[in-house]
Amino acid sequence: MNIPKVNNLKRIVIIGAGFAGLQVAKKLRRDKFQVILIDKNNYHTFQPLLYQVATAGLEPDSIAHSIRNIIRKTKNFFFRLAIVHYINTKKQTIHTNVGSLSYDYLIIATGSVTNYFGNKNIESFALPMKSIPEALNLRSLILQDFESALLTTDEKKKIKLMTFVIVGGGPTGVELAGALAEMKKYVLPHDYPDLDIRYMNIHLLQATSRLLDGMSEQSAKQAYKNLKELGVIIWLNSLVKDYNGEIVFMEKNQKIESFNVIWAAGVKGAIIKGFLKEDMEGNRILVNNYLKAIKYKNIFSIGDVAYVNDSKNYPNGYPMTAQPAIQQGNHLARNLNCFIDNIEMMKPFIYKNIGSMATIGRNKAVCDFPYLKLKGFLAWITWMFVHLVNLIGFRNRVIALTNWIIQYFHYNKSVRLIIRPFHRRKKRIT
């Protein structure tokens, strides 16, 4: 990869520039290490706001930030745009689409990918929303569907085009359902006056008995109430079994006809080839409390892809969200900076849950903090504030805030652009 080694400096290679990888890359001392960050994109994605890209609220530039712009002008730092194919843990090399590279220490922060739980039909026909291109595809598709619905006189087809099924009642599903419901309420009737908006239905399907499993019962109920008020049709205890591109099949033989199924039902660790089964816990890399992969002396893993054994408090591992990732990135950088030559002095990682939140719509959100629960307008303002300060870069914050203010007063979502039309897979598996 055309990066010369420097004497006296240990080389740390970080794979993935999500919340975890970026954090550790920013914090590692450049006088001790040569730091190489690798990602398949040249930008960091602020995933919590992807749903706003999908629903025409924000352009990608508000939630994506060029990695080279985040880490600039620092010595001994290199970024490479590359897709990692596999790791050779014996030779200590990584192999990518643009060449290979040796490492002294390796940090795996590859994050997570959409989990279809092995269902190939769903993987083929449902729409994921884990990346910016996927969110843009969804934006195009929603708008294309309305254009198509205008043209058809076939009532059944019109209904399928205008029915949106969101699978997964976590924060992503709840926020997306809320945003779509607001489009139905405020935006689409003006855009399509010659289309009967009553044909549009938004279904939210959740496998368990409540929404927002990771949040308090109180917040879950509030979200349920708010979504109901916005007209979202909520299905609890409704596990999705299959989807053939036209019909969603649920466990209890219920069906919904729709061309648009958005899959927000789960994620799994994004594993790279080169690890053994015993290095893993499910789809995640098993690490000890020092975030070191159990069987290796120089491989660490942080963020969604890492499974830290904290069975007392988190039997399923830490939540696959931004917070543990950022905390782990910080922690690992501190440990490596201070104790790299004195590994037994390293401090164990302890996760501090500082709260969680979800927004439903205008003036509607829920926040769970350790000693405080918020709902309604106050929660909504808090949600906005927290997301704004966590966006990377002054410009992204200004642009996102400007968009939000204008949308708030205009009751509008402005980015209703089909820049690249998205075409559904045509061949249906039956």
Add this chain to the structure above:
Amino acid sequence: MNIPKVNNLKRIVIIGAGFAGLQVAKKLRRDKFQVILIDKNNYHTFQPLLYQVATAGLEPDSIAHSIRNIIRKTKNFFFRLAIVHYINTKKQTIHTNVGSLSYDYLIIATGSVTNYFGNKNIESFALPMKSIPEALNLRSLILQDFESALLTTDEKKKIKLMTFVIVGGGPTGVELAGALAEMKKYVLPHDYPDLDIRYMNIHLLQATSRLLDGMSEQSAKQAYKNLKELGVIIWLNSLVKDYNGEIVFMEKNQKIESFNVIWAAGVKGAIIKGFLKEDMEGNRILVNNYLKAIKYKNIFSIGDVAYVNDSKNYPNGYPMTAQPAIQQGNHLARNLNCFIDNIEMMKPFIYKNIGSMATIGRNKAVCDFPYLKLKGFLAWITWMFVHLVNLIGFRNRVIALTNWIIQYFHYNKSVRLIIRPFHRRKKRIT
């Protein structure tokens, strides 16, 4: 297309939602006409700022505006997203990819497309910049080339990756060359500290003896001087003969090796099938002073695609820019609104040239007004002001202005995102 005809109302179909089509659509009286606007995109593109999308200065949402958002809540107005295949002028029908439609009056405002002057090699390998997806491709490609240049140890390949050849010294070519030169000066050295920026060269090739043919000699000289200062290599009297994907061949046997040739050398009318040779003047539809196609009683044409015979002042037709398009749209709407039943009362169109301008970079622009010529900072401020007020929509203006202010103080171009990688055509025609 599922649009019912209304008694008493004449149906006017407008093809194309560029400056001309949008203007006439906005101004036509809905109590007299049923107005149907057709475009292949669901947005209007503000083409004068495409080069800023290509050079990572603005996201598409600043220069694109949803057509349904521009014309909202008006009676007797319909927008359809469709690609027109052909027109049957005898039956008075248009035929599209989503069905056909009859018209009483037809307004053709299809604009222009890139003109490669019949050279298939250039069409295959050079990059156009006439649409938002094309500008985004260019943005991706510039950034991908720098990532690739980092990886290669082959000096010749590195030079080809980092050499940019812009063909055409009109406003588009000049503005693009200036923006690229500023990226070289302010942005790329910080992004790629491990790459020798001296390998990057920007060539601007012009077939005639001066830049900015449509502007004053004085402004052309100023633009030449400013571009030189920014390090752009300018080739006057240098007609491009061919390009094979790696080497640009000029008429006098000069060559430049580059993977990146941007074609801004010309446009031609975007003609729809269904017209006869005698209806045309070159690649444009021949219209009389009332903007009516010569041989037809109910077909009008405006904007880039229309050729108005004003041989005294404009022997080659009016310039294919926004101004004549907007003026013609306005004029035609007024004629149709007032004199549709009294066609001999219609007023002839007279083009008023209110000036032209081009920007080169920070604090550098040239403006030609009828009684005033500006350069430098004052011209640059004027250029910004004129472009801002002409952007459609309050939000687009605010977002573009915010971006410009931040870029001005940060010496930065923030949208350096490769959202959809662009892959060059690999097979070269030799």
